[in-house]
Amino acid sequence: MGTCNCKTAWDELHEVIEAYRGQESALIEVLHRAQEIMGYLPRDVQEAVAEGLNVPLNKVYGVVSFYHHFSVEPKGKYQIAVCYGTACYVKGAPAVVSALEEKLGIKAGETTEDGKFSLAAVRCLGACSLAPVMTINQKAYGMMDGDKAVEVLQQYE
Amino acid sequence: MLRTREDLQAFQGQQADLMQKEAAETRAKILVGMGTCGIAAGAQEVYDAILDELKKLNIEDVAVAQTGCIGFCAQEPLAEVILPGSKKVLYGQIDAEKAREIVVQHIEGGKPVSEWAVNGRGRFPGDVETDDEILDYDQVPFFRTQLRIALRNCGVINPESLGEYVVRDGYQSLAKVLTDMTPADVIEVIKKSGLRGRGGGGFPTGVKWEFAFNQPKGQKYIVCNADEGDPGAFMDRSILEGDPHSVVEGMAIGAYAIGADRGYIYCRAEYPIAVRRLNLAIAQAKEQGLLGENILGTGFSFDLEVRLGAGAFVCGEETALLASIEGERGEPRLRPPYPAVSGLWGKPTIINNVETFANVAPIIGRGADWFNSIGSENSKGTKVFALAGEINNIGLAEIPMGTTLREVIFDIGGGIPAGKSFKGAQTGGPSGGCIPAEYLDTPIDYDNLAKLGTIMGSGGLIIMAEDTCMVDLARFFLDFTQEESCGKCPPCRVGTTVMLDTLDKIVAGKGEEGDLETLQELGENIKAASLCGLGQTAPNPVLSTMRYFRDEYVEHVYDKKCRSGVCAALFQYYIIPDLCKRCGICAKKCPVQCISGDRNTPYVIDQDLCIKCGVCMESCPFDAIIKQ
Numbered sequence: 001m002g003t004c005n006c007k008t009a010w011d012e013l014h015e016v017i018e019a020y021r022g023q024e025s026a027l028i029e030v031l032h033r034a035q036e037i038m039g040y041l042p043r044d045v046q047e048a049v050a051e052g053l054n055v056p057l058n059k060v061y062g063v064v065s066f067y068h069h070f071s072v073e074p075k076g077k078y079q080i081a082v083c084y085g086t087a088c089y090v091k092g093a094p095a096v097v098s099a100l101e102e103k104l105g106i107k108a109g110e111t112t113e114d115g116k117f118s119l120a121a122v123r124c125l126g127a128c129s130l131a132p133v134m135t136i137n138q139k140a141y142g143m144m145d146g147d148k149a150v151e152v153l154q155q156y157e
Numbered sequence: 158m159l160r161t162r163e164d165l166q167a168f169q170g171q172q173a174d175l176m177q178k179e180a181a182e183t184r185a186k187i188l189v190g191m192g193t194c195g196i197a198a199g200a201q202e203v204y205d206a207i208l209d210e211l212k213k214l215n216i217e218d219v220a221v222a223q224t225g226c227i228g229f230c231a232q233e234p235l236a237e238v239i240l241p242g243s244k245k246v247l248y249g250q251i252d253a254e255k256a257r258e259i260v261v262q263h264i265e266g267g268k269p270v271s272e273w274a275v276n277g278r279g280r281f282p283g284d285v286e287t288d289d290e291i292l293d294y295d296q297v298p299f300f301r302t303q304l305r306i307a308l309r310n311c312g313v314i315n316p317e318s319l320g321e322y323v324v325r326d327g328y329q330s331l332a333k334v335l336t337d338m339t340p341a342d343v344i345e346v347i348k349k350s351g352l353r354g355r356g357g358g359g360f361p362t363g364v365k366w367e368f369a370f371n372q373p374k375g376q377k378y379i380v381c382n383a384d385e386g387d388p389g390a391f392m393d394r395s396i397l398e399g400d401p402h403s404v405v406e407g408m409a410i411g412a413y414a415i416g417a418d419r420g421y422i423y424c425r426a427e428y429p430i431a432v433r434r435l436n437l438a439i440a441q442a443k444e445q446g447l448l449g450e451n452i453l454g455t456g457f458s459f460d461l462e463v464r465l466g467a468g469a470f471v472c473g474e475e476t477a478l479l480a481s482i483e484g485e486r487g488e489p490r491l492r493p494p495y496p497a498v499s500g501l502w503g504k505p506t507i508i509n510n511v512e513t514f515a516n517v518a519p520i521i522g523r524g525a526d527w528f529n530s531i532g533s534e535n536s537k538g539t540k541v542f543a544l545a546g547e548i549n550n551i552g553l554a555e556i557p558m559g560t561t562l563r564e565v566i567f568d569i570g571g572g573i574p575a576g577k578s579f580k581g582a583q584t585g586g587p588s589g590g591c592i593p594a595e596y597l598d599t600p601i602d603y604d605n606l607a608k609l610g611t612i613m614g615s616g617g618l619i620i621m622a623e624d625t626c627m628v629d630l631a632r633f634f635l636d637f638t639q640e641e642s643c644g645k646c647p648p649c650r651v652g653t654t655v656m657l658d659t660l661d662k663i664v665a666g667k668g669e670e671g672d673l674e675t676l677q678e679l680g681e682n683i684k685a686a687s688l689c690g691l692g693q694t695a696p697n698p699v700l701s702t703m704r705y706f707r708d709e710y711v712e713h714v715y716d717k718k719c720r721s722g723v724c725a726a727l728f729q730y731y732i733i734p735d736l737c738k739r740c741g742i743c744a745k746k747c748p749v750q751c752i753s754g755d756r757n758t759p760y761v762i763d764q765d766l767c768i769k770c771g772v773c774m775e776s777c778p779f780d781a782i783i784k785q
Contacts, residue, residue: 067467129230
């Protein structure tokens with residue numbers, strides 16, 4: 001599994017792990033921080049966390065795989081999230097997802113080959129008045145339909 | 158640092174003076190709603206434009222501040238202009254350009270731009286008849302029947318200011334319980350108030366607290382469930398973003414009542430603004446001695462920290478939530494023992510929802526009888542609903558229990574968007590059920606909703622119009638719960654999978670004799686046999702739509718028809734030959750070139766190639782294409 005070689009990110013990760021050394025119950029906190037720093041949680045990051053918090057590696061993997069928020073795969077440079085909450089669903093989120101899937105040539109949950117875009121259908125973002133909502137790297141775009149979503153995408157190409 | 162109750166009084170007075178002084182020195186105050194949906198709709202641009210325009214006009218005596226969610230989400234971005242001596246004006250759906258114009262006309266010129274005002278006369282149907290161009294808020298239908306207890310400060314104060322919270326009697330209830338009341342007194346008041354859990358279960362809060370209180374002295378915990386997972390419900394987020402101190406104060410009061418000295422707020426990681434404001438509120442409270450050791454010199458110590466969720470719906474279930482705080486996979490465990498007896502790290506633990514905690518300080522401050530006088534027989538106080546879906550006024554409505562669904566949807570919510578008609582309302586999200594039109598006049602409370610086969614839940618209220626397919630909607634909810642099932646117990650893990658497979662088959666037009674019976678029987682068994690609340694409620698959306706919209710299920714299974722035109726396998730686009738003017742627009746627009754015809758022959762759709770995108774129907778200038 002490929003891992004970021006930048007020394008600074010690893011240094012930062014080790015600092016976080018040191019701060020919580022031996023604190024088993026801080027596992028989820030540390031994984032949050034680790035994912036912020038590294039972008040995702042490949043095996044070597046999980047190993048470092050396991051060693052630091054004195055938790056078996058299988059438990060770390062168990063937690064990582066349990067929660068949707070944690071990813072063991074790198075995500076795209078631009079992370080597209082289409083809200084699949086009820087309000088967005090009722091107002092046409094499925095059409096937004098299929099238009100984006102067609103445009104990008106990937107399925108929801110995947111990343112384009114060039115690593116530029118990843119697409120996900122996510123749980124309610126709580127911006128129901130803007131339904132259907134899509135976010136790209138945290139910036140929200142409201143009242144989407146398939147055409148509008150594809151149009152927004154062009155700003156990122 | 159506030160060392161006594163008197164210090165808190167003095168601090169309140171001092172902050173009030175400061176605010177008055179500021180008001181005296183400024184000619185106006187502008188508040189911009191900066192909750193998540195406000196910011197997503199462009200509130201930051203509005204805020205920046207206001208500051209910039211004021212600077213351009215050399216106006217220095219206007220205070221500009223951010224506030225939390227004002228609740229009228231459909232009108233975001235919202236900005237409120239307060240001029241001393243005149244009515245407040247709430248501007249809705251503004252952008253940077255309009256914001257600049259408001260500064261010029263209203264601030265500089267002194268004349269409100271009434272056509273952009275949410276409380277402008279005639280903006281909404283049903284407001285009062287008056288000669289005034291600007292109405293009082295309680296004359297606007299959206300606000301008229303609302304009663305804001307949990308949301309009392311949302312959209313009013315700056316959520317990042319402890320001072321503004323204290324000026325509105327913040328932390329007075331905490332001071333009162335610490336100096337004048339015993340823990341047993343507090344529990345008695347909460348019991349008498351009739352407050353029930355706002356997270357879904359509706360368990361009496363005071364009774365729950367009493368369980369933990371009765372446990373032997375020693376380490377106890379209090380936990381706030383801020384893992385708002387019901388898709389379409391966002392009231393907890395609004396409280397956390399708009400009034401975080403109300404949750405901190407409610408938790409401190411609860412901690413005193415049960416004898417806990419430590420608390421956790423378990424908050425969704427998807428709510429970054431809420432997390433930031435909560436952490437800020439906790440830091441402010443600690444700095445002033447309202448959290449920490451020996452609070453207000455009373456000997457009571459309480460410390461609080463935020464723990465982040467990581468995207469697992471099941472963690473809204475209390476035992477799963479506790480496992481997650483402990484750093485484990487969020488899997489529920491069998492109850493009893495209940496968390497009140499054995500919770501976090503095996504210690505007595507009370508878990509309440511955000512909105513429940515937000516109600517605590519007002520109850521202590523104004524008394525059990527006051528709270529008790531609001532609401533219906535067994536459901537006291539108010540409930541915040543998040544109105545969303547096919548409804549005009551999307552937003553948060555806090556209403557007395559016992560208000561009818563019709564009032565909420567048609568008066569506060571402004572009804573269904575033009576051209577559509579009401580079909581049903583989903584309460585309780587994926588754990589709840591659907592209420593059809595014939596029950597619109599039911600007063601909303603815990604018991605009535607249960608009778609209709611749904612639940613209060615956390616307060617999501619999704620409105621559906623006739624173009625929502627109820628079978629597809631049930632499939633959507635089950636898809637959600639099936640994916641969110643933690644997999645620990647087979648009834649939920651296997652049962653929801655089989656139910657989902659069956660529904661998938663039905664919406665794909667492959668339903669067969671016996672499928673509906675399978676759904677019914679499995680649903681009932683899953684409810685009876687699952688380990689936790691997720692599984693025990695997962696079949697509800699299916700069972701309730703089968704109860705009220707059985708015709709649609711029957712049509713899907715036996716007639717292979719979807720009357721709402723949602724299930725792609727169960728309808729076709731069809732060009733009515735007599736209406737077709739042979740313009741050929743549909744054929745040009747069709748992305749898969751499956752429409753043929755010419756000037757002499759009416760156009761036809763090749764059904765084998767059609768992908769049912771609907772572009773032809775949208776593009777036909779003569780309405781000659783229908784779904785059937």
